[in-house]
Amino acid sequence: MNKRQRQYLIRRVLRDNPISSQRELVDELAAAGCEVTQATISRDLREIGLQKSRDREGRVRYTFTPVTEERSDPSGACARMLKDFGRGIELAQNMVVLRCDPGAAPGMGKVIDDLHHDLVLGCVAGDDTVIVVSKDQQSAEALCDYLRRLGG
Amino acid sequence: MNKRQRQYLIRRVLRDNPISSQRELVDELAAAGCEVTQATISRDLREIGLQKSRDREGRVRYTFTPVTEERSDPSGACARMLKDFGRGIELAQNMVVLRCDPGAAPGMGKVIDDLHHDLVLGCVAGDDTVIVVSKDQQSAEALCDYLRRLGG
């Protein structure tokens, strides 16, 4: 179990379990066969860009707030995010509405910004929704197709 | 200095200063003539809905992530938010784009959701931008007017 595998595992565990402290996460990882200390987890979370927060109901949760690694491969990064966290891509007038896992939207928005795609005028990410704004409906359609292909 | 005044002061201080711990905030408040302990600050921040987070550059910041007090007066709450944090309201096709102070967008989005306004199909809040989606351009124009009036 190397660092990269562990960080991937962390994302999976956090996505699938309600974790409210690094201590719990250490236990979950151990159960999954990955024994590391809280210190390592602390560093991992920072590197991945995950941080503790409360949602609107006050529940504690770790959300994905990207510290994107200035990718040399923006469309690859975007494709990976779409595959990992995407839940649906819809067209709405001159916009494309992306649904994704709770907490993942900011990260999604970041990789879309990083595409520097001509058809993207700008995008805003909430918690589980990203709205990507295009010039007009026609552009949005093309963009929507593009993103769907990217997401597989 | 009562609780409400103090919490208002906290928001002002956090908006105007780079604060990275409750300890610092305690000091700033003391300098402003409000002497309370870290424990009180901790409780205040939770009540207001402010939480520590890191922005994309890794800087620590307190952001406004609302625990809105099920207002009996949604449009009043919205008006207050617009006055306190708003920076501009623009029309864009079938959308209204609200700019606001960094970190304030989620709170802004929440109070707009709470309006349950007929013209609002939905909205997504980023960090300093809220996109409010309406049915068509005409509706968006009406909505834009409404919000501008609300914000004074």
Added chain:
DNA sequence: CAGTTCAATGTATATTTATGCATCTGTAAC
């Protein structure tokens, strides 16, 4: 007024997270 209740707050402490420092491991250079 005495008694009751409740919100606000401080104190002390628990809990959670971050980090300085030492160690280990693997790789590259010689």
Added chain:
DNA sequence: GTTACAGATGCATAAATATACATTGAACTG
């Protein structure tokens, strides 16, 4: 093979935040 170096990690602890409990004071009731 040996030395040098860098990244990853643990250990111990510091720093930051949350909270259990006690206290106070204001508002209300009889």
